[in-house]
Amino acid sequence: MSDSLFADASRRLERALKYVSLSEDTIERLKYPKSSLIVSIPVRMDDGSLRIFQGYRVRYDNTRGPSKGGVRYHPGVSLDEVQSLAFWMTFKCAVLNLPFGGAKGGITLNPKELSKLELERLSRGYVDAIADFIGPDVDIPAPDVYTNPMIMGWMMDQYNIIKRQLSPAVVTGKPVTIGGSLGRDTATAMGAFFVVQTLLPKFELNPQDTTVAVQGFGNAGAEIAELLWKAGYKVVAVSDSQGGIYAKQGLDIPSIRGFKDSNKGIKAIYCEGSVCNIIEHEILTNEQLLALDVDVLVPAALENQITEANVNDVKAKFIFEVANGPIDSAADLVLETRGIHVIPDILVNAGGVTVSYFEWVQNRSGLYWTLDEVNQRLKHKMVEETEAIWKKSQELSVSMRTAAYVYGLNRLGEAMNAKGTRDYYING
Ligand SMILES: NC(=O)C1=CN([C@@H]2O[C@H](COP(=O)(O)OP(=O)(O)OC[C@H]3O[C@@H](n4cnc5c(N)ncnc54)[C@H](O)[C@@H]3O)[C@@H](O)[C@H]2O)C=CC1
Ligand SMILES: O=C(O)CCC(=O)C(=O)O
Numbered sequence: 001m002s003d004s005l006f007a008d009a010s011r012r013l014e015r016a017l018k019y020v021s022l023s024e025d026t027i028e029r030l031k032y033p034k035s036s037l038i039v040s041i042p043v044r045m046d047d048g049s050l051r052i053f054q055g056y057r058v059r060y061d062n063t064r065g066p067s068k069g070g071v072r073y074h075p076g077v078s079l080d081e082v083q084s085l086a087f088w089m090t091f092k093c094a095v096l097n098l099p100f101g102g103a104k105g106g107i108t109l110n111p112k113e114l115s116k117l118e119l120e121r122l123s124r125g126y127v128d129a130i131a132d133f134i135g136p137d138v139d140i141p142a143p144d145v146y147t148n149p150m151i152m153g154w155m156m157d158q159y160n161i162i163k164r165q166l167s168p169a170v171v172t173g174k175p176v177t178i179g180g181s182l183g184r185d186t187a188t189a190m191g192a193f194f195v196v197q198t199l200l201p202k203f204e205l206n207p208q209d210t211t212v213a214v215q216g217f218g219n220a221g222a223e224i225a226e227l228l229w230k231a232g233y234k235v236v237a238v239s240d241s242q243g244g245i246y247a248k249q250g251l252d253i254p255s256i257r258g259f260k261d262s263n264k265g266i267k268a269i270y271c272e273g274s275v276c277n278i279i280e281h282e283i284l285t286n287e288q289l290l291a292l293d294v295d296v297l298v299p300a301a302l303e304n305q306i307t308e309a310n311v312n313d314v315k316a317k318f319i320f321e322v323a324n325g326p327i328d329s330a331a332d333l334v335l336e337t338r339g340i341h342v343i344p345d346i347l348v349n350a351g352g353v354t355v356s357y358f359e360w361v362q363n364r365s366g367l368y369w370t371l372d373e374v375n376q377r378l379k380h381k382m383v384e385e386t387e388a389i390w391k392k393s394q395e396l397s398v399s400m401r402t403a404a405y406v407y408g409l410n411r412l413g414e415a416m417n418a419k420g421t422r423d424y425y426i427n428g
Pocket of ligand 1: 143144145146147188215217218220239242286300302303322323324349352353
């Protein structure tokens with residue numbers, strides 16, 4: 001892929017446009033982010049030196065409500081990436097019918113190189129820099145790659161210090177003890193699990209006969225691997241940034257998770273109580289994992305993992321995109337021609353933002369829900385929207401991705417129309 005991630009992401013929109021009747025104005029407005037902020041964040045390091053980090057917050061669209069989206073800490077973060085992620089958030093929130101627009105943030109760094117105190121100073125510095133850009137009715141950050149509830153707690157606290165008021169709803173994905181929602185930590189994977197459970201039976205695939213490979217073993221990847229394992233699917237391969245493991249007979253996901261939590265790496269182990277043994281397995285690269293002959297492939301790491309360069313190696317029958325943007329637009333067309341079913345990110349991973357919405361509602365009402373209530377509501381939303389997009393894809397004879405964009409576009413178009421022409425902007 002030679003052009004920008006955003007140019008590539010926009011192609012998905014172009015493919016869906018011929019199935020909707022939107023005004024030229026609406027289409028034009030959806031091609032550009034509403035606003036983008038680039039900030040420099042000075043951080044006093046533990047050794048006394050000063051380092052400046054580059055951060056971003058892009059608000060793509062807020063027609064349907066305050067903009068919403070996570071914050072990523074990763075060496076690959078750039079304006080192009082954050083803008084693409086904010087674009088996907090816009091469609092994701094519309095697809096799930098959440099009263100939010102789309103945004104995303106990020107800081108370019110390797111968080112593994114910072115101490116906990118340095119990370120806290122960085123996170124508070126980021127909020128200092130973007131405080132006028134966010135707010136419970138304006139734009140609401142949340143976790144994404146290499147950020148977590150602890151970091152969200154610092155961000156909320158810093159915002160409250162700046163504004164001199166308690167505003168828990170300014171950030172979601174916080175620790176439960178300071179207003180986080182039960183179930184937000186597992187929500188992305190749980191949402192994806194409901195999508196899998198809704199769609200696979202339509203192809204007469206049952207868990208016992210279905211093999212799965214999962215790329216990425218973080219918040220989303222490890223949890224979906226475990227949910228699928230618990231439901232009886234045979235999870236034969238998992239990986240993280242260091243590479244992966246494969247065992248034909250299936251992996252014991254809780255044992256592997258337990259090992260990763262204490263040793264920061266993945267090992268093919270099976271534990272019974274405190275006794276753990278290494279099982280027969282192969283070591284895989286991430287490239288090899290993507291090419292495994294499995295029924296279901298779950299990319300749950302980063303963008304552009306399946307491109308023109310490796311798309312012909314993919315042998316899976318179904319790909320559930322838990323990561324944002326793991327397949328580029330050229331590879332998408334090849335997969336479609338080859339009859340491989342791709343279930344898109346803007347539906348599959350929407351469980352995270354859906355429970356973020358529940359957290360925001362709970363913060364604003366002051367009434368907190370049980371885990372069971374959260375998961376029941378999540379299930380209802382995920383199943384309802386999955387069925388609707390499935391129906392749309394059948395009606396139009398298009399891929400699930402195009403159907404999801406059509407669905408989101410119609411909701412965005414309706415909301416833009418309902419707000420009027422806004423010609424006063426054009427006329428000055
Ligand atoms: N956390 C959330 O609520 C949501 C996350 N997502 C998406 O899910 C994906 C994963 O996010 P999280 O699990 O939250 O992040 P995380 O930071 O918890 O985990 C990321 C995982 O990916 C692995 N990884 C990093 N680079 C890799 C590579 N090149 N190859 C294979 N594995 C690699 C890491 O080792 C780690 O296991 C991202 O695309 C994110 O945008 C989507 C919706 C919500
Ligand atoms: O929970 C949220 O608000 C956003 C999660 C997110 O960043 C995503 O869905 O990609």
